[in-house]
Amino acid sequence: MAQRSGRRPGLSGTRDAILDAARERFSAVGFDKASIRSIATQAGVDSALVHHYFGTKQELFVAVVRLPVDPSVVVGPIAAAPLDELGETVVRTVVGIWDSPAGAGITAAFRGVMAGGDETLLRTFLLEIALKGVRERVDDPRGSAEKRVALAASQMLGVFAARKILRIEPLASMPIDEVVAAIGPTIHGYLTGTIT
Template sequence: MTTNAERKRPGRPPGPSDTRERILVGARDLFSRNGFDKTSIRAVAAEAGVDPALVHHYFGTKTQLFAAAIHIPIDPMQVIGPLQQIPVEEIGLTLPSLLLPLWDSEMGKGFIATLRSILAGNDTSLVRSFLQEVVAKEVGSRVDNPPGSGKIRMQFVASQLVGVVMARYILELDPFKSLPVEQIAETIGPNLQHYLTGDLPGLA
């Protein structure tokens, strides 16, 4: 049944599945064109021809909407949120300890499938804007020393983690693909921590 919050569009049969898909299509387009920060729930609703309350009804927060738009099966803030409570000097080890069990899980298969799709296509703007506007803001702001270095520090971290994903889940290099999570986390953790808080060439 069509709710009062939905505005009917000529030629489009109303219904929950149709409405949800219109919201997702509008969200993908706006996130891709304008980035995460400059895309509002209200703008997505206008693009889809629905009331903003309906967007919240189907998807919750903006990060949850983004996750649905690029087919990530978990709200990214469930990972980023706990990091805000971790001392800065422990983030390097904590980050892979959080991410690897998630990527190894059944839920993580959706993330890997999304990454494969992104690598096979040409549009990386959605993920790039999310990494730069959400992850860099939430975590990078804590390691922004000297001022202005937080963004590049987070990009160094991302390069290491993307390498792990490629080797373990995309290329499935043996025996790396079978190593225990703890072993990988303990091995790359010091590198990640150095990227986050250590002295880096060119940063002064």
């Protein structure tokens, strides 16, 4: 990602225009269909400038949603997990990030979305970035992946709300190993088991 500090005065307007255009495009058509070119056009700048400021489209998206973590921190371990450890790995990786110093920023972002903000952006992040690699691996029988991922996402969203927002005990204070043991089989079942 381009540097945020040390830039000359006057450039921040351009940067903000790109962010505004990107937010609008991602909300309107989703992550996959929003091209850097369409974002650049809407912002009145050249595509190269978008790349210069923000790097890849994924990095631009991360800047738009002000995501406090690099998605590859989630995506990497999950992609590397064998299928029979997928549920456990999803829970361990995701809860691990919530419990890390980045968690406060995630909580703030989640609260903002739930309050009535960018639902489309959070949904896009979950489905088209964070869980995209999962979806491609669990489409068995063919056509079931979307439902599998939606069910898994619902359970993870709920663990977040219960553990981090509502602080429902014992889930709020449970060591991560116990969360993995309790929730992992549910995620595993949604992703790889028989679903009706």
